[in-house]
Amino acid sequence: MIPVSEFFPIWNSLTAAQKQRLEAAAVKKHAPGGTILHRGSDECSGLVLISSGQLRVYTTSDDGREITLYRLLERDICLFSAACMMSGIQFELQVSAERDTEFWLVSPEVYSALMKESAPIANFTNSIIASRFTEVMWLMDQLLWKRMDQRIAKFLLEEAALNDSMTLKLTHEAIANHLGTAREVVTRMLKYFQSEGAVKLSRGAIEILDAGRLERISD
Numbered sequence: 001m002i003p004v005s006e007f008f009p010i011w012n013s014l015t016a017a018q019k020q021r022l023e024a025a026a027v028k029k030h031a032p033g034g035t036i037l038h039r040g041s042d043e044c045s046g047l048v049l050i051s052s053g054q055l056r057v058y059t060t061s062d063d064g065r066e067i068t069l070y071r072l073l074e075r076d077i078c079l080f081s082a083a084c085m086m087s088g089i090q091f092e093l094q095v096s097a098e099r100d101t102e103f104w105l106v107s108p109e110v111y112s113a114l115m116k117e118s119a120p121i122a123n124f125t126n127s128i129i130a131s132r133f134t135e136v137m138w139l140m141d142q143l144l145w146k147r148m149d150q151r152i153a154k155f156l157l158e159e160a161a162l163n164d165s166m167t168l169k170l171t172h173e174a175i176a177n178h179l180g181t182a183r184e185v186v187t188r189m190l191k192y193f194q195s196e197g198a199v200k201l202s203r204g205a206i207e208i209l210d211a212g213r214l215e216r217i218s219d
Contacts, residue, residue, distance in 0.1 A: 026105065046106050155179060
């Protein structure tokens with residue numbers, strides 16, 4: 001496991017007592033792929049420090065349609081699983097493990113108290129919130145201004161980079177859930193990509209044959 005101290009670039013700005021409290025409040029956890037870690041603003045699980053694996057942060061519409069807001073990888077921090085620390089802010093977000101994930105879970109009560117007494121921790125936490133807000137605004141830009149073929153092409157390239165493989169074990173339904181669209185739309189776009197020689201489709205998998213072609217579509 002990555003030490004708790006390595007998640008905080010402001011570690012040396014903390015007092016010895018604050019360091020000790022933060023480390024004592026962190027519990028080692030393991031989540032198999034597919035586990036739901038957080039189910040919305042009614043839960044306050046705690047601060048998640050990801051040692052290995054991959055988490056997905058997403059939201060769900062009233063009709064059950066999902067859209068991925070961002071992913072969290074090794075050495076990332078998930079704040080919104082402890083949204084109760086941020087007074088007046090409510091987040092109807094879900095967090096799930098896309099892969100087997102090892103993480104530290106920090107008590108929200110302890111971290112909230114440290115935020116109030118430590119300016120470095122408060123400023124660092126605000127910087128994380130600003131970073132996540134930037135990611136969500138980028139997503140809004142994609143939703144408002146990018147064509148669906150561009151978004152799907154970009155998604156496939158990002159998945160290939162995350163998995164270090166040109167063969168993606170993804171269903172059309174899973175892609176639709178990530179992008180907040182209908183499965184039929186994804187199927188239509190993927191068949192178009194296949195007709196252009198960019199991908200090869202098979203049951204439960206997509207093989208990228210021409211990454212350059214997908215890059216040109218995504219641009």
